[in-house]
Amino acid sequence: xxxxxxxxxxxxxxxxxxxxxALTGAGISVDSGIPDFRSEGGLWERYDPHEYAxxxxxxxxxxxxxxxGRELAKVLLKAKPNPAHFALATLEERGKLIGVITQNIDNxxxxxxxxxxxxxHGNYQRAFCMSCNKEFYGDEIHRRVAEGEIPPICDSCxxxxxxxxxxxxxxxxxxxxxxxxxxxxxxxxxxxxGTSLTVYPAAYLPQLAKNSGAKVxxxxxxxxxxxxxxxxxxxxxxxxxLTRLV
Ligand code: APR
Numbered sequence: 404x405x406x407x408x409x410x411x412x413x414x415x416x417x418x419x420x421x422x423x424x425a426l427t428g429a430g431i432s433v434d435s436g437i438p439d440f441r442s443e444g445g446l447w448e449r450y451d452p453h454e455y456a457x458x459x460x461x462x463x464x465x466x467x468x469x470x471x472g473r474e475l476a477k478v479l480l481k482a483k484p485n486p487a488h489f490a491l492a493t494l495e496e497r498g499k500l501i502g503v504i505t506q507n508i509d510n511x512x513x514x515x516x517x518x519x520x521x522x523x524h525g526n527y528q529r530a531f532c533m534s535c536n537k538e539f540y541g542d543e544i545h546r547r548v549a550e551g552e553i554p555p556i557c558d559s560c561x562x563x564x565x566x567x568x569x570x571x572x573x574x575x576x577x578x579x580x581x582x583x584x585x586x587x588x589x590x591x592x593x594x595x596x597g598t599s600l601t602v603y604p605a606a607y608l609p610q611l612a613k614n615s616g617a618k619v620x621x622x623x624x625x626x627x628x629x630x631x632x633x634x635x636x637x638x639x640x641x642x643x644x645l646t647r648l649v
Contacts, residue, residue: 405622405637405644413620413635414648420499420592420618425491426608427505427512430597430624434485434642437478437509441599442625446475458572465554465563472527472566473553476545479508479527484515487596490645492516501590504583506598506605508568521582523575523605525568530555534562541566580604587611595621597641600629609633 405413417423429439440447454460455471484492492515494500502519503512508527512520528541537559544564547555555564569575583605587593593612600606609619609632621633622644630636637644 405639409635409637410644410647413637416592416618416620416635417494417499417648422589422591423494423500423594424586424590424592424612424617425494425500425503425505425594425596426598426605427491427503427507427596428598428600428605429507430599431487431641432482432485432507432509432511433597433624434487434640435482435509435511437482439597441601446471452571456570458570461565461570465565468566468570469548469553469555472545473548476527476541476549479510480542480545482509482511484511485642487641487645488512488515488517490649491594493649495519502582502586504586504605504608506602521579521586523569523579523583525566525576527566527568529567530564531567532557532560532562533565535560539564575604583608584611587617588615590615590617592618592620594645595619595623595629595633596645597623598627599623599625600627 433439439445450471455467461468488511491503495517503517504521505512506524508525510526510528530539530544537557544555557564587608590612593609595609613619613632619633620635622637622641
């Protein structure tokens with residue numbers, strides 16, 4: 404667990420900062436009951452991402468992704484924000500946070516109250532037909548998938564419906580990445596929370612913020628290979644640490 408001195412140093416940085424940003428990963432939502440990807444028992448232990456979560460694998464066989472999606476939706480649909488999400492919403496309410504950049508697709512930052520949320524990897528609540536581009540809402544698609552329609556088929560043209568979550572090998576939403584870079588350039592303190600920092604380009608962002616003069620606080624259960632970028636590393640549960648900090 405993070406020692407009291409590091410918590411005090413981190414808290415002091417938060418008090419002194421007025422343009423705080425957050426970069427979050429699956430670890431911030433583990434305390435909401437959503438498994439992360441690379442920890443013990445994580446999603447990629449049960450589903451090989453090369454087979455279930457790449458753009459090419461989806462084109463080859465969309466039922467693989469939707470089989471995994473069916474299991475994930477059960478957890479995502481009932482997940483609620485935890486104290487870590489609410490702590491970031493509090494920082495925004497206090498006018499200290501300029502935005503949350505998230506790799507998560509679970510919508511929990513928005514539910515917790517954050518207004519400026521940049522979703523680098525999309526959101527599970529939206530989907531579209533790959534043939535006619537018709538938009539669909541997550542709830543409808545997840546209901547149809549839960550009832551066994553795998554893959555879900557467009558009712559207008561019979562095309563395959565794809566979630567708006569970004570798969571490996573799929574380009575990130577242009578606007579999301581440019582907005583994230585703009586935040587990294589203007590933030591004075593980046594809180595990096597619950598991410599193994601193994602997937603690019605998201606994993607570049609703490610270094611980019613640092614190069615732009617920001618301080619970096621890393622809050623994570625395990626070590627990452629980017630701990631060296633941080634000014635302060637706080638090991639432990641994000642919900643507990645952020646509650647103490649904020
Ligand atoms: N509090 C803080 N950190 C936690 C907690 C917790 N309660 N639980 C787990 N963690 C940490 C783990 O130690 C791990 O380092 O969160 C990190 C989660 O890492 P990953 O599972 O790799 O998730 P993430 O970094 O978000 O993955 C990035 O990879 O699979 C793709 O698109 C997917 O967005 C995802 C991206």
